[in-house]
Amino acid sequence: MDVLDRLTEEEEFLYALRLETRRLQAAKPSALVCSCGEEIPALRRAAIPGVRFCIDCQILNDHPARPGLSSRLR
Ligand SMILES: [Zn+2]
Numbered sequence: 001m002d003v004l005d006r007l008t009e010e011e012e013f014l015y016a017l018r019l020e021t022r023r024l025q026a027a028k029p030s031a032l033v034c035s036c037g038e039e040i041p042a043l044r045r046a047a048i049p050g051v052r053f054c055i056d057c058q059i060l061n062d063h064p065a066r067p068g069l070s071s072r073l074r
Contacts (some may be wrong), residue, residue: 028052 030045034054045051053061 028050030049030051031040031053032045033039034052034057036054036057038054038056040051040054044055051058
């Protein structure tokens with residue numbers, strides 16, 4: 001029983017590792033321009049690998065219920 005338990009733990013660990021590896025490999029290069037046409041600053045692209053959105057769109061995506069937030073942060 002102990003051996004089986006350990007096997008399962010190892011399998012779960014390996015499975016999590018595989019998922020993480022796949023997630024990292026799936027990360028696309030950062031976009032130069034957001035889908036709204038706004039240029040994504042180089043610092044933002046460097047800070048967030050695979051970033052797709054400008055700051056405004058990211059805020060809108062993260063907080064769709066607060067549309068006024070982006071203009072205050074600009
Ligand atoms: Zn945008």
